[in-house]
Amino acid sequence: MDALLTAAFVSSLLTGAIVAGIPLLLAGLGEQMSEKAGVLNIGIEGMMLFGAYLGFLTAWSTESIWMGFLGGVGGGMLVAALMALLCVRLGLNQIVIGIGLTLGAEGLTSLLHHFQFSRTYPRLPSPDRLDLPILTDLPVIGPSLFGRHPLVYLALALVIVLAWAYRHSNLGLTLRAAGEKPAALDVAGGHVTLLRTVAVLFTGAMAGLGGAYMANVGAGLFIPFMTGGAGFIGIVLAMLARGRPVWVLLGALIFGAALSLTTALQVAGSNVPTDVIQMLPFAAVMLVLVVWSRKARLPAALGQPYERGAR
């Protein structure tokens, strides 16, 4: 077990926690806003995958990672716009539509990628890193924590911004009202449909950005089905976080670490079979759900379409 305490192991675990955790964080933050507003956004996996595809494609054709992120945001919002139209405007079943959008995005991205690249997987150049002076030079944790892509720090800043907005601005209040009792918000003069639409679009943007980060920074290429359930983990995070962005961050790092344990253990030269290690993140998900899910508190009107004056 000495292998577990080596600098190489700790360093690669931390790196992995961030690289794998950032997409989860973005997805979780996005889903959190939808859920606050009362929309259970199961289509987030599809939004993430479409964001990854479009993000990669934009980055590959413009040769700019940042344009790629923009493409990812656009891709996610495209799927989200469909979800908002069907579930918020027309009040269709959120679960059915969400699953449909995820399956649709999986099929469509695979197909488009195959048309364009056949069976090759072109790589992007490795991305810029924001090397913070002094901090990056710290031993072991330095390069893992402080030598990351600028988007990582933007995502962390977003956690703070959202935490502040949910707590101190009318936005958090209005979102909670839309999720708990949309009729009360409506008769108080709020705009339930508009607010829910915006929340779903925000989810799409965040999920798409997370997907683009996965493709452009994490992997440097696009592979069909590459999100591999990260969006669904985002849903779990949002449900367990009880509306607090900081808890989403914490959860994302834990799940990210679990996901990257495979690499870290291999780096450390552990002789545990890789099959067992690859199972760990999912065991972690189940464990966390067993321990915490009783404490998850979901908005009362989550998943229910709102129709004014319905009898």
Add this chain to the structure above:
Amino acid sequence: MRDLARTSDAAPPEMGAEAVGLVNVTKRFPGVVAVDDVSLRIRSGEVHVLLGENGAGKSTIVGMLAGLQRPDEGHISIGGAPARLNSPLESLAAGINTVFQHVMLVPTLTVFENLVLGDAWWHRPPRALIERRIGELRRDFGLEVPLDAITGDLSLGQQQQIEIARALLRDSHVLILDEATSMLTPRGADELGERMRRLAERGLAVVFITHKLSEAYRFGDRISVLRQGRFAGEIAPDALAAMSENAAVDEMLHLMFGSSESAVTELARPARPRGASVLKVSGLSTAGGPEEMPLTDASLEVFASEILGIAGIDGNGQKQLAEAIAGQRPVTTGSVTLEGRDVTGESVGRRRALGLRYLTDDRLMEGSVGAFPVSENTVLKEIGAPPFWSYGLERPSRIAAHAQDLIRRFSVRTPGETTPIGHLSGGNIQKLLLGRELSGLSKVVVFNKPTYGLDMQNITASRQRIREIAEGGMAVLLISTDLDELLELADRIAVMDRGRICGVLANDAARPAEVRTAVGRLMVGEAPSGAAE
């Protein structure tokens, strides 16, 4: 706060001028005309009572004034000019604020957060301003508004005060209170009445919706009565001021329940000798829920060859009573006795086998499986039992024969016994379910609103059948919200109000008008005046 700065766009109307009105408004919902050609004028400085039973159209009118629903015909007028209220926001902008029957506050937010709800999301709530205004409201109207309490922890009375405070913060011209006293204690109701008076004196138009006559008399300046979606009449302020409470209550009862034209066809009831006691209910109570009234200490006895009617405004515990008797709802205390045998702990199936039958008011959701053929619906309550099942196998031919027999005997109009029951009309489903309940050995039948939603022809046929059942020696418990139906069929009428049986009267066929008035008074929570058993 936007709503404080902007308040409403319209200028405050003068005292006595029309603040808001309905002009020949009609509103339909699938299968029902909720409001039928109603015109109303709500004046500033007046407490205008809208009185009517459940289903009279009061809440639909509130919905239209609050911008939740739009009239199908006619229009709403504001300050005398035609106006459209397409959303709650437009209604608020026109100075109309509504306190709904069900509290429209978010329970998980604090009171302060609920007060600023609906403001633009980028604004920061003006705490100091709200605190100052709330202080004024406390002084002027005695409204208690604990700003930092979690709304869901407060009593319904307190939540209602918060809703009124919210309306006043917005400087409304019209305040609508929909069934505002239904959740209040008598003292709370009196305080509300006092507040409405003070608001009207300040020039607000107050619309107070209720089905309680004494409150209408005590709190109102003007009373408009609605009956089955239509405007039934009005008592103007000077007329009302000149009336004693008793005279006003009689006038209101006349407007609310006054015998309709259809009741002229009322049949003379042949007297049936009543037999032995069949069903006895003593001290029956059920646990209530957040949206549901508990049944409290209900006792009654039904005899063979007798129809005991249960009158009451819908939602006063009738369904709870029926389900507790049928065994579909757990009881907290009390007992149900069938022919001297205590069946309180018995299952639905066992009670049915002993001869207790229940015909639900919810024909489609609870009484039948819409997608199943007629034949299977006729044996829905006997799944697995012989002769329709033997050795665990379904016997389709026996079920089909049974269904054909019921279709013939109860003249159900259906293409065949294989048609899904959901394709049949309400009246035909009702006939089939009645046939199902009457097959086998039945001793007592509980009907819950048996003619609700049927057309005239089916209503007549159903009533005839209920009469035949009693003549055949069975005991009948007939729950109905249609007073004419009870006066026509029942031998005795028990009245339910707020989950209790508040009186039992003999239905004396010789003096229907007196019985009608006495039952009507009990239904709306007035003390009985004679005639009680």
